[in-house]
Amino acid sequence: MDHIASLPIFVDDLFGELTEPIRIHATKEVVDLLERDVFNDNVYPRFAELRNQHGAVMQYMPFNVGEEFSVGHLRATAVKVNHIVPTIGLVLTDGKSTVAFSSDTAATDEFWTLINKAPQLDALFIEASFPNSMDELAKASKHLTPQTMAEELKKLSHNGIDILAVHLKPAYRTTLVDEIQALGIKGLSVMEAGRIYEW
Ligand SMILES: [Zn+2]
Numbered sequence: 674m675d676h677i678a679s680l681p682i683f684v685d686d687l688f689g690e691l692t693e694p695i696r697i698h699a700t701k702e703v704v705d706l707l708e709r710d711v712f713n714d715n716v717y718p719r720f721a722e723l724r725n726q727h728g729a730v731m732q733y734m735p736f737n738v739g740e741e742f743s744v745g746h747l748r749a750t751a752v753k754v755n756h757i758v759p760t761i762g763l764v765l766t767d768g769k770s771t772v773a774f775s776s777d778t779a780a781t782d783e784f785w786t787l788i789n790k791a792p793q794l795d796a797l798f799i800e801a802s803f804p805n806s807m808d809e810l811a812k813a814s815k816h817l818t819p820q821t822m823a824e825e826l827k828k829l830s831h832n833g834i835d836i837l838a839v840h841l842k843p844a845y846r847t848t849l850v851d852e853i854q855a856l857g858i859k860g861l862s863v864m865e866a867g868r869i870y871e872w
Pocket of ligand 1: 756
């Protein structure tokens with residue numbers, strides 16, 4: 674549920690007003706899961722088959738892992754990461770700035786191979802979900818702690834970029850912020866909700 678968040682409610686709310694469909698970029702595997710478990714006429718309507726007065730309201734845009742695809746004015750490349758449900762990390766560029774998102778993941782190599790290949794990287798968003806004391810739960814749920822995040826960051830070959838820790842479990846935020854700051858890694862900070870970041 675945290676991966677799709679308010680997507681069904683978003684489509685539902687805008688249903689009557691949409692003049693073009695909401696496009697859902699996802700792997701085929703995830704599209705199949707959305708159709709099986711969410712937009713299945715039990716939990717939510719099969720919005721991909723419904724139309725309002727302007728036409729379709731929701732459209733799947735499947736992409737292949739490892740192949741560049743377009744999202745609006747951005748170009749994106751996805752790679753599978755190491756999580757308990759099918760999850761991808763992303764590199765996104767507008768041709769001027771490039772950023773990478775780890776998404777939810779435990780230790781992985783493919784993501785680092787992808788982002789190290791990018792000719793230029795301005796920012797990296799990496800998860801740090803649980804405090805160091807909860808390493809066992811982090812491993813079981815395939816997430817990182819500040820400690821394991823620091824291990825992962827050793828695989829990064831770009832220098833001088835902004836590294837933003839995200840996906841801090843709210844209940845442990847204070848501890849996580851302390852542990853992330855204590856790492857003393859150059860360019861690393863905790864991403865702040867409501868702040869606008871530009872690269
Ligand atoms: Zn997750």
